[in-house]
Amino acid sequence: MIKVDNISKSFNGTNVLKNVSVNFEEEKTNLIIGQSGSGKTVLLKCIVGLHEIDQGRVMYDDLEFNKLNFKERKIIQKDIGMVFQGGALFDSSTVEENVKFPLDMFSDMTEEEKFERVNDSLERVNIKNANSLLPAEISGGMKKRVAIARAIVLRPKYLFFDEPISGLDPKTGLLIDRLIKELTEEFKTTTIINTHDMNSVMEIGDKVVFIHEGTKRWEGSRHEILDSEDPELNNFVFATNLAKEVRDLRSGYSKSED
Amino acid sequence: MKTLIYHIGRYIMLMGRVFAPPEKKRMYYKQTLREIEYLGINSIGIVAIISVFIGAVITIQTAYNTESPLYPRYLIGLAARDVLLLEFSSTIVALILAGKIGSNIASEIGTMRVTEQIDALEIMGVNSASYLIMPKIVAAVFFTPFLTIISIFVGLIGGWIGGVATGVVTSADYLYGIQYAFIPYYITYTLIKAAVFGFLITSVSAYYGYYAYGGSLQVGRSSTKAVVHSSIVILAVNYILTQLLLT
Numbered sequence: 001m002i003k004v005d006n007i008s009k010s011f012n013g014t015n016v017l018k019n020v021s022v023n024f025e026e027e028k029t030n031l032i033i034g035q036s037g038s039g040k041t042v043l044l045k046c047i048v049g050l051h052e053i054d055q056g057r058v059m060y061d062d063l064e065f066n067k068l069n070f071k072e073r074k075i076i077q078k079d080i081g082m083v084f085q086g087g088a089l090f091d092s093s094t095v096e097e098n099v100k101f102p103l104d105m106f107s108d109m110t111e112e113e114k115f116e117r118v119n120d121s122l123e124r125v126n127i128k129n130a131n132s133l134l135p136a137e138i139s140g141g142m143k144k145r146v147a148i149a150r151a152i153v154l155r156p157k158y159l160f161f162d163e164p165i166s167g168l169d170p171k172t173g174l175l176i177d178r179l180i181k182e183l184t185e186e187f188k189t190t191t192i193i194n195t196h197d198m199n200s201v202m203e204i205g206d207k208v209v210f211i212h213e214g215t216k217r218w219e220g221s222r223h224e225i226l227d228s229e230d231p232e233l234n235n236f237v238f239a240t241n242l243a244k245e246v247r248d249l250r251s252g253y254s255k256s257e258d
Numbered sequence: 259m260k261t262l263i264y265h266i267g268r269y270i271m272l273m274g275r276v277f278a279p280p281e282k283k284r285m286y287y288k289q290t291l292r293e294i295e296y297l298g299i300n301s302i303g304i305v306a307i308i309s310v311f312i313g314a315v316i317t318i319q320t321a322y323n324t325e326s327p328l329y330p331r332y333l334i335g336l337a338a339r340d341v342l343l344l345e346f347s348s349t350i351v352a353l354i355l356a357g358k359i360g361s362n363i364a365s366e367i368g369t370m371r372v373t374e375q376i377d378a379l380e381i382m383g384v385n386s387a388s389y390l391i392m393p394k395i396v397a398a399v400f401f402t403p404f405l406t407i408i409s410i411f412v413g414l415i416g417g418w419i420g421g422v423a424t425g426v427v428t429s430a431d432y433l434y435g436i437q438y439a440f441i442p443y444y445i446t447y448t449l450i451k452a453a454v455f456g457f458l459i460t461s462v463s464a465y466y467g468y469y470a471y472g473g474s475l476q477v478g479r480s481s482t483k484a485v486v487h488s489s490i491v492i493l494a495v496n497y498i499l500t501q502l503l504l505t
Contacts, residue, residue, distance in 0.1 A: 045377075048381050049380075049381070050377050050380060050381065070385070073383065074383040077381060077382060077383035078383060080381055080382075082378065082381045084374040084377065084378060085374070086373055086374060088373060088374040088375045088377065088378040089375075090370075090375055090378075091369070091370075091373075091375070101382075102382055104282070104285055105281060105282055105285060105382065105384060106281075106282075106382070106383070160381075
């Protein structure tokens, strides 16, 4: 289980995260939501160790991750897969080499086993006949899927996604969301997703954490989010006309039921 | 001054991470071979072209500056050899390489930084500094002396062709001159310098790339800083090494 306990982080005297505590649900999709600049990416990067926290604890089961040194962190890092906003695929390597990289670095598999695992992972994210292409030669949606294949190739316990559907059309975004949900269930991973997309929240959010101005403002399930009375959360959730119409329809529906 | 100390300290700390034991030696070996091709073999052409013309120009300029009958003509060959051996083929070639491979390294690593590819390596548990920079340093330290040797030979040939073609020296005088009063230690001296310059070009450029931030504009600036600063460091270290090795 991943747990952050009272963590804070500042940059050049500006407090970006203030005393945030969250228990992420095991083997579920946990979504961190919030406006741009709210601190959700910093929170995600603190959890995976890309930013060192100023205070508090980041716990992976019983291990206090932030207290471990570079070598000790490897024990946990081999169980982590992360997909970055832009994919972060290695430009000079082909799709196949990108997905194979973690296996080359950290597994003792034979070359045959590695290729089998790479093809299996690529097939799992519906990438076919693209093994020899460079990242520059594939579309944004494919890049995201290749990045997911690379993240799952070592069969990690924890999966992290930073804005997985940003820059994608709604249909492709939905496919990626569903893929993330399926992978979480199939590989029994604890998945943490950083997003500001309400479609993702309603589609796959088992647990939702709302970050506002560096603090945790609200947490609950996707079913509870529409009934929240937190004004900041409502401002965020019902920011679009479509969402407002859904809210009005719901309230009208419940009034007519009454 | 404070900024300079800050950069030197951070550079030393980065080098500490670069020379940490590799996670998987086979992967580093593969990377090193790739870098030898990218940084070394791909630089042979430009080094050869520049050396052949500089060799010819040195020969012609020496000839026009030593027109007195008191100077034997074979001194033209000797001067061309010593200029190439002592200074041009190590220092000037290093400055050319700082422009070519230095900007290449800084922009490659800088782009990896701003597109989160380095973060991706770190999350996997890979020592990104070591994985990305060590193979480049090893490749450059190993290959720059070879480029220097190539430069010396091609430069001498360029001097021979240039001198004979313009009629400022005979073929026999030039060939006699390049063998006259030869000091083998000069080869050792120039190869030591080349290896040190190879290290400086790659490590200084990688430093600026590794700590790039922002977007493409900042990567461009890092690339420029890498070339300027590695050139300055090369010239300063050239002075120190000359003092240490030749006096």
